[in-house]
């Protein structure tokens with residue numbers, strides 16, 4: 001039998017090949033109900049969200065969805081960074097000092113508000129490390145209706161890069177990964193890397209069950 005560990009500072013990130021990434025995540029029906037991230041003791045939704053933010057910062061990401069930490073619920077966090085205008089190399093401002101705002105979205109519902117597609121950004125994913133690709137077509141602008149950590153209904157409009165982040169994260173809640181939006185020839189190009197991730201994902205799952 002496995003023993004549950006106390007809450008970590010950051011969560012292990014589930015890798016490509018982990019079945020949880022392909023599951024449609026469940027609605028959060030009660031924001032006050034405790035949650036259990038697999039492998040760890042139960043805790044509050046707020047604590048999970050905060051640890052997800054820490055996990056995202058540590059991995060230098062712009063968003064992370066609950067399935068990426070093995071929790072199949074409709075929750076994601078994201079961040080908007082200020083552009084790094086520092087010109088002197090090696091003098092990069094710490095990531096956290098560049099945060100303009102962060103987002104915690106429970107039960108997000110995405111509505112496309114500008115159907116024009118954009119494919120000019122390079123996209124990546126914390127669950128598919130070191131693979132970055134252009135050409136993922138995303139709607140230019142979206143509205144996201146969601147609940148905050150207290151269960152209040154909120155709404156936010158986003159365009160360009162932030163709209164892309166929100167679309168990527170909501171995809172995660174539906175079991176969709178960014179590579180799914182690209183021709184299979186792209187995934188085939190990375191067959192070796194992706195197979196290695198699948199092996200690692202299986203090893204990680206075994207480790208979690210110990």
Ligand SMILES: [Zn+2]
Pocket residue numbers: 124125126127168172
């Ligand atoms: Zn992702």
